[in-house]
Amino acid sequence: MHYLSRLYKDPDSRILLTGYQVEGTNGRLALDHRFVETRGDILTLKPRVEQYDFSAHSGDSELKKVVKDFCKKDTERVFVMHGDKTESFAQWISEEIGVDAYAPANGELFTF
Known part of the structure; x- marks a missing residue:
């Protein structure tokens, strides 16, 4: 929230x-x-x-497809909020899709 x-x-x-x-x-x-x-x-x-x-236990390929489809729409940044590998997934988004991606720690603030 x-x-x-x-x-x-x-x-x-x-x-x-x-x-x-x-x-x-x-x-x-x-x-x-x-x-x-x-x-x-x-x-x-x-x-x-x-x-x-999609399942709460979606595989890597399903999640990557959703993010790729989403990022086709002039996305500036993505926040990866929940999961076991949030940091590595955010890194994949940045490197493979070219969109700024973050895996924020609880309470971490961002200003844009």
Whole structure:
């Protein structure tokens, strides 16, 4: 939610959700209504919200295909937020696709 609270006003950003979003969660609210709730505030989302249905245990090739397809759309940067190999995946994105990619540590801040 920290990154989303910084990006929710930017129509040039995108929010990518994976898998099923449970009714009543922020993921489902984002998909269905284009807003999320955080700390009692409601954030209306300006970025496009997209859902990708693939297993939480997708293989390397599936994840790489999703990122390659996504990065064809003038993507400036990618944040790899969850997984066992976030740093190496971010490095692959930077080297193979040529897009700035980050695997932020918990609490790490970015300014653009």
